Amino acid sequence: MPKIRSALSSIPIAAWLMYAFLGWFIVAFLIYPNLNVYYEIFFGGGSFSLNAVQKLISSDRAMKSLYNSFILALSLVVTVNMVGIFLVLVTEYFEIKGAKILRLGYFTTLVYSGVVLVSGYKFIYGESGFITRVLSHLFHAFNVNWFHGYGAVLFVMTFACTSNHVIFLTNALRKLDFQTVEAAKNMGASTFYILRRVVLPVLKPTIFALTILLFLTGLGATSAPLILGGSEFQTITPMILTFARSVTSKDLAALLALVLGLATLLLLTLMIRFEKNGNFMSVSKVKSALVKQKINNRLCNVLVHTTAYFLFVIYTIPVVLIILFSFTDAQSISTATLSPGVFTMDNYITVFSSMTAFKPYLVSICYAAAASLAVVALSLMASRILHKFNNVWSRTLEYALLIPWMLPSTLIAIGLIVTFDTPKPILGNTVLLGTVWMLLIAYVIVHIPFTLRMVKASFFSIDSNLEDAAKNLGARSFYSFRRVLLPIILPSALAVLALNFNGILADYDLTVFLYHPLYQPLGIVIKNSTDAQALADTQALTLVYSVVLMMMSAITLYGVYGRKSRGKRD
Incomplete structure (x- = not known):
């Protein structure tokens, strides 16, 4: 006891104040609001009740939003992985003409994302958008209201969610040992056989982690379904927002947010378990840098180049047109027309x-x-505390501060709303x-x-x-x-x-x-x-x-x- 007292007395007052502030912050904003969500759902009337669950099950709109969210999440896993892996391969693995220019186009989502990206796509492809007007002039029977619903949401999010691929999958591919590729080539393996049996298996852990993130992104999508989904394709988060704005439906908003949080925790747990069980370490002691591979088949080479530049156009058109239209007047913007005399700095x-x-x-x-x-x-x-001390309290502090990583932002927002409204x-x-x-x-x-x-x-x-x-x-x-x-x-x-x-x-x-x-x-x-x-x-x-x-x-x-x-x- 004397040693403990002397150790405690040696801690400066400023340090005690810092510990007290962190403890208060964690309890007040990380633990209490999230636990209060459970209380409001199941004990909001003063006693345990499953009324919120029954209301959720009986609400066709809520159940439809859950269904749509899982459909969107599963769809994104397929489409974004296909596009994302292709982008990385044409910029890093295959020898493609103009790869540096393609990379600039594919990287636009790093500076152009979220609600800005979704609003930009609607501005270009929407009812009065530039692309829609071009298509309607080319095809007189073209439906100008085509860009909405599930297809529009999936299209936009497919090209919006490849940012993690161009960052993390690119880094993983650059760490590939080129000696394994050379060994396969010396044994007579074809380019695409090596890609399928040598390269992609090494990238498997990164692809799996990205897949989990994609699924979570689809479940918690907000701006794209809200702006482009329309009444026929509503997902969880926009529905939570609708319920949260109603005094009588806040319990439904909290329950939907809780469902989203539980799905997030389950998927993160699966990802951690997979990473622990997997063994994907390279056995080569001296790694050689990756050399870009030629596509020897002429037809495949043409198809890959054509697809690469087609995707480049899809990525760059919204950015270019938004920049151009930002220098035009209101009339040009409303009619989606460009002419030399309308450019201005106004x-x-x-x-x-x-x-x-x-x-x-x-x-x-x-x-x-x-x-x-x-x-x-x-x-x-x-x-500073984690660096200076290594004990149960410091580890508890670290785990507590990582709580928001395990919860969707929607659940955090609902927790703050239902907790601090009184x-x-x-x-x-x-x-x-x-x-x-x-x-x-x-x-x-x-x-x-x-x-x-x-x-x-x-x-x-x-x-x-x-x-x-x-x-x-x-x-x-x-x-x-x-x-x-x-x-x-x-x-x-x-x-x-x-x-x-x-x-x-x-x-x-x-x-x-x-x-x-x-x-x-x-x-x-x-x-x-x-x-x-x-x-x-x-x-x-x-x-x-x-x-x-x-x-x-x-x-x-x-x-x-x-x-x-x-x-x-x-």
């Missing part, structure tokens, strides 16, 4: 000179900056619902796991002798952290901060549940511009928002990844 001048037009951008910037700084600061505190003692009897703080807290919660993993990795890459040396020179713990450790991990922390800022800026899936009506972020404004009653002037400003967001995303990605990869080459 839309950009309006956005950056009018406070009314700039307000959504300013709101999103404030939210993104505040949330990014808060989540990095929170992760720095937690990572005064709660844990927040000093403050009501959060309807305030600007609710969305800020949600952004922080959702981005904690990724930020913690990245910051923690930076901490554990530091040589422990540096801190010991500072301690031996008489430096206090906080001083050594501020002057020795922080400068080392600061580049990684700033990179994560930039990525978080970039992701929050145009978020819609979480924002739509919690935003304040008087402070609409960009994601909400962009989605509203896709409505049929939206004015042409509003659409013009939205195109400018989209172009600026793409530019910021490109700069952020280059700053985080481009400079790093260039430094490695140097």
Whole structure:
């Protein structure tokens, strides 16, 4: 006991305050709201009841949305894997003419995603879109209302969800030992036999992980079904949003969110189990770099090249047309026509000179900056504890902060709504619902796991002798952290901060549940511009928002990844 007391007394007051704050944050925002969802569903009336389950089963709309979500998830597993694997192979494995140009087109989804991408596709392919008008002029019997429902949602999400393939599957393919390919060729195996029996089996773990992520993406899809699904194809998340806005149906919203959360936990568990049981390590001690393979069959070579450039056109047309139309007037945008005399800078001048037009951008910037700084600061505190201590309490802290990684953002949003719509003692009897703080807290919660993993990795890459040396020179713990450790991990922390800022800026899936009506972020404004009653002037400003967001995303990605990869080459 004396040793424990002396150990506890040696901990500075600042450290105790940090531990207390982290403990309060975890209980108040990570544990309590999620447990309260269960209580509201099964004990909302004061006693145990399955009324919510019975209401869900008897609701045709709710059951149809569940069915549609699983159909979409299964469809995406097939279509996105087909397209994603093909993209990686034509840019990294096969010898394709113009592969660098193709890569630029395929990588557009890294800077053009979410509600911005979906609204862009509707602008191009919708009833009054540029492509639709071209097709209707070519084919007079063409149905201009063709782009909606299941087909439109699947089409957009197929090309929107290949980002993980071009990042993770590309990295996995580059780690392939070329000696195995050479050995198969020397034994007389054909190009496609080697691909099927040598290359793809090595990529199997990555493909499986991407498949799980695709299934989860399909289950929790929000913007695409909401904007393009129409009344005939509603999925879980839009239905949750509909129920959450009704006082009498919040229990149904919570139950649907719970179903989505349970599916997420089950699939993540399967992925972890598969990774533990699998053994896909290369046995080669000296790996050789992959050399691109020629497609010797002329017909196959032509088909692959044709398909590659056809996909390139699909990826690049929305981006190019959105940029072009952002420089046109409202009349050209509403009629989807381009002519040399209509190009102007007025839309950009309006956005950056009018406070009314700039307000959504300013709101999103404030939210993104505040949330990014808060989540990095929170992760720095937690990572410092995890780096300094290795005990049951530190491990509990880490697992608790990873809770949002196991839950869909929809369930987190519903948990906050049903929990903090009335005064709660844990927040000093403050009501959060309807305030600007609710969305800020949600952004922080959702981005904690990724930020913690990245910051923690930076901490554990530091040589422990540096801190010991500072301690031996008489430096206090906080001083050594501020002057020795922080400068080392600061580049990684700033990179994560930039990525978080970039992701929050145009978020819609979480924002739509919690935003304040008087402070609409960009994601909400962009989605509203896709409505049929939206004015042409509003659409013009939205195109400018989209172009600026793409530019910021490109700069952020280059700053985080481009400079790093260039430094490695140097």
